[in-house]
Amino acid sequence: MRVGSTIIAALVGAAMSTASASAAEDDTLKAIKQRGEVTCGVSTGATVGMSTLDDKGNWAGLEVDFCRALAAAILESPEKVKFVPLEFKNAFAALTSSSVDLLARSATWTYSRDAEMKLEWPVVYIYDGQGFLVRKALGVKSAKELDGASICVSGGTTTELNLADYFRTNNLKYTPIVANSREQNLANLEAGRCDAYSNERGGLAANRAALPKADEYVVLPDVISKEPLGPVVRQDDPRFRDIVAWTFYAWVLAEEFGITKANVADEAANSKNPEVQRLLGKTGDFGAKLGLANDWAARVIATTGNYREIYERNLGTGSKVNLTRGQNELWSKGGLLYAPPMR
Amino acid sequence: MGITTDSSSKSVSPGSAVSPLLRRYFGTPGRGLLSVLLATVWAWAAWALLRWAILDATWIAEDRSGCAPGGACWAFVVARIDQFLFGFYPPDEHWRPALILVLPVVLFAVAVSDRFQSQRQMIGAAIVLVPIASLALLVGGVPGMPHVPADKWGGLALTIVIAETSFVASMPFAVFLALARRSQMPVISMLATGFIELWRGLPLVAILFMAVILLPLVLPPGFQIGRVEMAITALTIYSAAYLAEVVRGGLQAVPVGQLRAASALGFGYWRTLAYITLPQALGKVLPGIVNSAIALVKDTSYVMIVGLFDFINIVTAALSDPKWLGSPTEAYLFVAAVYWLVCFGLSRWGRSIEIRSARARGVVRS
Numbered sequence: 001m002r003v004g005s006t007i008i009a010a011l012v013g014a015a016m017s018t019a020s021a022s023a024a025e026d027d028t029l030k031a032i033k034q035r036g037e038v039t040c041g042v043s044t045g046a047t048v049g050m051s052t053l054d055d056k057g058n059w060a061g062l063e064v065d066f067c068r069a070l071a072a073a074i075l076e077s078p079e080k081v082k083f084v085p086l087e088f089k090n091a092f093a094a095l096t097s098s099s100v101d102l103l104a105r106s107a108t109w110t111y112s113r114d115a116e117m118k119l120e121w122p123v124v125y126i127y128d129g130q131g132f133l134v135r136k137a138l139g140v141k142s143a144k145e146l147d148g149a150s151i152c153v154s155g156g157t158t159t160e161l162n163l164a165d166y167f168r169t170n171n172l173k174y175t176p177i178v179a180n181s182r183e184q185n186l187a188n189l190e191a192g193r194c195d196a197y198s199n200e201r202g203g204l205a206a207n208r209a210a211l212p213k214a215d216e217y218v219v220l221p222d223v224i225s226k227e228p229l230g231p232v233v234r235q236d237d238p239r240f241r242d243i244v245a246w247t248f249y250a251w252v253l254a255e256e257f258g259i260t261k262a263n264v265a266d267e268a269a270n271s272k273n274p275e276v277q278r279l280l281g282k283t284g285d286f287g288a289k290l291g292l293a294n295d296w297a298a299r300v301i302a303t304t305g306n307y308r309e310i311y312e313r314n315l316g317t318g319s320k321v322n323l324t325r326g327q328n329e330l331w332s333k334g335g336l337l338y339a340p341p342m343r
Numbered sequence: 344m345g346i347t348t349d350s351s352s353k354s355v356s357p358g359s360a361v362s363p364l365l366r367r368y369f370g371t372p373g374r375g376l377l378s379v380l381l382a383t384v385w386a387w388a389a390w391a392l393l394r395w396a397i398l399d400a401t402w403i404a405e406d407r408s409g410c411a412p413g414g415a416c417w418a419f420v421v422a423r424i425d426q427f428l429f430g431f432y433p434p435d436e437h438w439r440p441a442l443i444l445v446l447p448v449v450l451f452a453v454a455v456s457d458r459f460q461s462q463r464q465m466i467g468a469a470i471v472l473v474p475i476a477s478l479a480l481l482v483g484g485v486p487g488m489p490h491v492p493a494d495k496w497g498g499l500a501l502t503i504v505i506a507e508t509s510f511v512a513s514m515p516f517a518v519f520l521a522l523a524r525r526s527q528m529p530v531i532s533m534l535a536t537g538f539i540e541l542w543r544g545l546p547l548v549a550i551l552f553m554a555v556i557l558l559p560l561v562l563p564p565g566f567q568i569g570r571v572e573m574a575i576t577a578l579t580i581y582s583a584a585y586l587a588e589v590v591r592g593g594l595q596a597v598p599v600g601q602l603r604a605a606s607a608l609g610f611g612y613w614r615t616l617a618y619i620t621l622p623q624a625l626g627k628v629l630p631g632i633v634n635s636a637i638a639l640v641k642d643t644s645y646v647m648i649v650g651l652f653d654f655i656n657i658v659t660a661a662l663s664d665p666k667w668l669g670s671p672t673e674a675y676l677f678v679a680a681v682y683w684l685v686c687f688g689l690s691r692w693g694r695s696i697e698i699r700s701a702r703a704r705g706v707v708r709s
Contacts, residue, residue, distance in 0.1 A: 044647055045660025052663045055423050057431030057495075082494070085650050085660075093556045183671060210669035212412055320665035 028101055028233075028240035029291055032074055037082050040067035041100035044085045048206035049315040049323075050106050050126075050229075051083075059083050062314040063104035065304045066125060066231060070102070070247050073296040078303040092117055095232060102244060103232040106202075122245035124230040126315075127327040127336050129223035130162050131201035133208055136218050138195055143222035150175040152185045152194035162225040163198050182207065189217075196220075200227050202315065205323040223327070243290050249339035250297040253279055254306035255330060256339070261305035268298045279342045286342070307337065406666040419670040420677050423661050427677075430497020430652060439488065440500035443477040447503065451688055455695040474507035493571050497652035499681065505571070505653070506640045509578035513639075516579065517586030518621065521594055524587065535587075542584035550577045551648040574646040582639050589631040593624030626700050633693030637686045654678065 032038050042051040042063060051061040068078040084100050095103050096118060107113075108128075109121040132151075134140050143166070153160050155178040167174050177194040179185045186207055189197045197204070204219050211217055231248070233241050254260070257276050259267045268280040277283045280301075281294035288294060304310055311328060315321045329335025369375040399414025402421055410416035420427070429440040450473055453459050454466050481504055484490035496504075523535035542550070554573045562568070597620050605615040625632070647656040658674050661667060 044656060045652075046663045048663045048665055048668065052665065053660050054664055054666070055426060055661075057426060057497075085647070085652070087648060090552055090556060090648060093552075097556050097559050099555065099559055206663075206665075206668065209665070212669065320668060 028237045029074065029243065032101060036075060037080050038067060038071045038074060038102075039082045039084055039100045040064075040070070041086045041091055041094055041103040041105055042067070042083050043105045044087055047106050047203075048209075049202065049319065049321040051104070060314070062125065062310055063106065063231075065310050065314070066104050066248070067102075069251070069300045069304045070244065072299040072303040073243065073247050073250075073292055076293065076299060092119065092232075095119060095234060098234070101233075101240070106229050107232050109228045109230055118235045119232050120235045120241055121228070121230045121232055122241045123248040124228040124336075125248055125251075126202065126229040128200050128202045128227040128229055129327075130159055130198060130225040130227065131204055131223055132196045132198050132220040133189065133204040133217055134196040134220060135189075136216055140196075140220065143220050143224065144170060144172070146174065146196060147172040148174065149195040150177050150193070152177045152179060152188045152197040154179060154181070154185060154199070158225075159199055166224040186211065198224075201326075202229075202321070202323060205315075205321045209320045209322060219323075221326075239291065243292065246290065246297075247300055249342075250279065250300045251304070251307040251310065252330070252337050252339040253342060254297075254301045255308045255337075256332070259301055259306060261302060261309055264298055264301045268295070275342050407669055415673050416670050417673060419661075419667045419673055422667075423658075426498060426661065427654065427658055428499045430501055430657060431495045432491060432497075432500070433495065436483070436489070436491060439480045439483070439491075440498070443480055443500045443503060446473050446477060447507065448688075451692055454692060460699070471511055474504070474511045477504045478508055493569050496571065498657050499654045501571075501651060502640070502643050502654040503685075505574055505578060505643045505646060505651075506636075508575050509582055509643075510636050510639050512575070512579045513583035513586055516583040517590050520583060520587035521590035522616075524591055525594060539584045539587050542580050543588070545581075547577070547581050547642055547645050548648060550581060551645055555649045570646075570649045570651055573649050574643075574651055578639065578642060578646075581642070582635060585638075586632065586635050589628050589635060590624065592631065593626075593628035594620065596627050597623045629693055629697055629700075633689060636693075637689050640685055640689065641682065654681065 042059065042061075045051065045053040045059075047061070047063075049061055050063045051059060054060055064083070067081045067083065071081045072078045084094070086094050086100070086103070086105060088105070091103055091105055091107065092113075094100050106126075107121075109124065113119065114121065132143050132146065134146075140146060151163060151174050153163055153176055160176070160178070163174075163176070177188055179188055182199070182203070185197050185199070188194050190211065197207075199207070201219055201223065208214050208217050208219060231244050233244055235241075253275075254264075257267075257273065257279070259276065259280070264280070267276060268282060271277055271280070271282070274283070278286055280298040281287055281296070285294055287296045290296075293299075305313075307330075311325060312318050315323045317324060325335065327336045329337065331338040367374075368378040395413070396415050399411060401410040401414060401416055401418050404410050404416070404418035404422075407416060407419065410418055425434070425437065428444065429437050432440050450466075450469055453469070459466065480488070481496055481500070482490065520535050520539055523531050524539065526532045526535070551574065554577050555570070558568060558573070601619055601623070602615060605619045610619065643653050644655045646653050652660060655678050658678050662671055662674055
């Protein structure tokens with residue numbers, strides 16, 4: 001499926017470049033302003049904590065917040081977003097064919113996707129990775145203790161390959177219990193047919209929350225693969241790429257400086273920190289350099305809050321997903337989130 | 344053999360009618376044991392299901408944690424029923440999708456009741472009008488019915504509108520294709536055959552995929568086709584290709600003598616078609632047409648590819664709502680029950696037309 005979609009996206013890309021001259025710089029931004037709407041490719045409401053639909057039909061999740069933040073930065077209103085639900089198999093093709101401005105649907109950044117398709121991942125907003133969901137009663141504290149265990153995994157996926165690699169590298173033995181779907185894997189784990197279920201940790205945390213006896217299970221801290229998730233844009237528009245990247249950096253910088261949804265107006269008016277003043281548009285014309293209003297970042301933060309607020313609301317220990325921040329912590333606190341200086 | 348036993352058992356007393364039944368299930372000790380065992384298993388399963396689905400079930404709750412463990416969490420379906428049926432339609436306008444769901448039921452009731460049989464043409468007209476009216480209700484844009492943009496449509500109402508519209512639109516298209524394929528003119532027949540084979544040979548997923556990905560590349564920039572129109576067009580073409588072959592089967596079954604008789608009476612091509620060929624051909628292949636209609640209803644679940652939340656996809660999406668994590672069993676049972684009801688209704692309708700026309704033919708023969 002993944003390979004197929006890559007080929008189709010490549011084909012569409014080839015058709016595009018032959019059909020029309022490559023798009024000029026600024027096209028995306030201009031098109032968005034003209035349309036008065038950011039079109040954001042999200043999941044089909046199926047990724048817990050990232051993009052889901054509530055009972056009123058409103059979108060929610062970290063990736064939904066990112067789309068709203070982008071609309072706030074560009075169009076000055078978080079409501080000016082059109083969410084386009086996309087299945088994984090046509091998501092990249094939809095982006096290449098300009099059906100959407102960007103993807104925010106948990107697409108993993110990999111070498112071949114980056115190299116083969118005319119797409120780009122400007123930033124990573126969630127560092128996910130493969131992990132293990134185990135029964136607490138097993139008494140296992142680390143994946144290294146899983147020697148001889150039977151492990152549930154989906155067949156024919158990169159997950160299965162990563163699992164094999166990990167156990168081979170660490171010289172451990174295991175029995176794979178292969179299933180075709182998440183539901184089947186969970187049923188196997190619940191029925192005790194396997195000791196652990198291996199998948200991406202974000203998904204595992206959501207799965208755990210959905211189990212009838214969630215308290216009896218735990219997601220191990222080990223991360224055995226890299227699954228960097230970020231927004232995806234077309235490669236032909238570096239200006240728009242920058243806007244997407246800096247919208248995310250605004251989240252990170254806001255957390256660094258302690259600017260929150262609640263205090264952003266106050267900080268914008270009264271902060272003495274020159275970097276905060278530049279970020280929130282009090283001094284300099286930093287917004288204009290990207291073709292935005294100078295208070296763009298202030299509006300982003302007023303809309304969604306800083307990274308901590310967004311993470312906690314959608315994925316963190318306060319939410320149903322209940323996932324600790326792990327690598328998704330500021331660089332100054334041992335995580336991987338880092339924003340270039342605002343100057 | 345079966346007939347003789349049947350008629351003889353009618354004549355004997357009711358007491359002895361039980362004994363063959365008893366003998367069948369308890370004739371030998373082995374059989375008896377097996378019967379008792381199976382009955383126990385069935386009873387146990389039925390009891391477990393009853394307890395889970397009704398007795399221990401929770402009907403009202405704020406979120407999943409409010410549902411009693413061990414029982415069905417129907418509260419999930421109850422809390423979301425508006426969304427499942429009407430999509431994201433504005434609450435003030437819910438009467439419109441509700442009417443869309445009621446219209447086919449009324450039409451069905453009228454069509455199968457004996458009282459309205461003399462108004463066959465009226466029913467025929469209604470079958471064409473209901474999808475048009477449903478689509479108009481969904482779009483709105485006239486006084487009293489404000490316009491509702493397509494991204495607010497969804498749920499069962501959208502599924503029904505897409506299915507109705509594509510089916511009714513594909514029927515005349517299919518008849519035309521079938522006639523063209525049987526045409527004496529090789530160019531026309533080859534074109535029709537090519538068209539049918541092309542669309543029948545492509546998976547619906549691929550058709551929808553091309554519509555959503557490749558069309559924007561070919562069309563002039565700024566020119567956009569709505570997703571619902573895209574889905575309806577794709578399903579119409581797809582369904583027409585299948586139906587055309589069903590109709591062709593019917594056309595071939597009309598005895599050639601009928602056509603000769605018609606031409607002897609001075610009927611031209613169109614009159615023969617309208618009064619002789621088509622009524623007989625369509626009557627003969629009614630089960631096939633109903634079959635295609637049922638398949639079409641279920642094929643609507645592919646419209647998620649063009650980004651539409653039809654009935655099953657809106658339910659699937661609701662499953663990932665953090666408030667209701669862990670309710671897939673209830674959700675899919677509900678979906679299955681609703682699809683089954685819709686398809687069973689269609690099947691009953693087809694059956695009633697068949698019985699009626701068989702009766703009518705019997706009368707003609709005598």
